[in-house]
Amino acid sequence: MPRIASSCSTTGSASCSNSSAAGTCCLEAPGGLLLQTQFWDANPSTGPTDSWTVHGLWPDNCDGTFESNCDSSRAYTNLASLLSAQGASSTVSFMQTFWKDINGDDESFWEHEWSKHGTCLSTLKTSCLPSGSPRGAEAVAYFQTVVKLFQTVPTYDFLSSQGITPSSSKTFTLSQITSALKSASGFTPTVNCDGPNLNEVWWYFHVKGSVIDGSFVPINAPSFASNDCPSSGIKYLPKSGGGSGGGGGGGTTPPASGVPASFTVQALRSSGSTTGGLLSGGTWSTQTLATYKTAASGSGFTLTTSKGPCAVSSSTLTCASGNSASVFTAVSSGGKTLLAFNGSTTFSSDAVPSGTTQQKVFVGSGHSQTYQLVVAS
Incomplete structure (x- = not known):
């Protein structure tokens, strides 16, 4: 089953182009600054050893503020079943590998991200959905869009292509990391640390049209965003392997005999x-x-x-x-x-x-x- 479609043009104004614009089904506002956020969890190790994992997609206002938990009536639960029932089982499988909760409760993590951030997207209001859309169709579209955006910014590959790979002994400067990401992607994200340990990256986008199927325009981190890392001595620790919780290998069928998982x-x-x-x-x-x-x-x-x-x-x-x-x-x-x-x-x-x-x-x-x-x- 294909995902729902909007009737919005993707050639008009991008979100955040008019700070006084009200949100519509085809213009994301006020949360028109979209952050695709990613984790690097090394201790405990979460997700694949050669990939960052999804944190979420956040609609921040264009001035550094944001809204959250905007519609409790749409705080859907059992999202894996909801997505699978609407033809998005491949998205669920991807999420089970690349959208991991550090405590092993992936479903609760997904529910939190949808309830806190997804319900605040103006272009995903139920009134914006095609006639006859099933209950929760906008949440399905949200998760499909997050996965799609995540795949456009492979942070691990960006860093690796510039010679920055996980290490138990090496340290890096903030400038080395941000410059590497800029060189590989063409855009500068925000990087965050837990103490000296690199653990999060935020990639920024504007969108033309609806979050359902709009054109996402990558941009540099805005001037009001700041990196939460020391200027030097940053550790990019290796993961120990595998992932925690939620299904050993993304819920796939067992590997063939004689071949490792x-x-x-x-x-x-x-x-x-x-x-x-x-x-x-x-x-x-x-x-x-x-x-x-x-x-x-x-x-x-x-x-x-x-x-x-x-x-x-x-x-x-x-x-x-x-x-x-x-x-x-x-x-x-x-x-x-x-x-x-x-x-x-x-x-x-x-x-x-x-x-x-x-x-x-x-x-x-x-x-x-x-x-x-x-x-x-």
């Missing part, structure tokens, strides 16, 4: 040397490897990363939110477990990656550099 993927070249491996988008790189999660599918399994399901299309491997997952298999060879697609364990690229360079991964030996992909738990 999650693993990294190394590239084994024909020379016998291992050179890097796969990042979360499905590319070959020498940077910090991504975590791949498995789910059984027939005689094989599907793969998912923080970017989304992994698929092979036109012989090219990608992992992205819009993919329809392909089915892979595993082959034991020389004491190693190799990934295979349509029976082939050979993959290739146009060049060997180095530094921050990434190479597309193709199935088969049609490109100059051939290798095999090794499951490394």
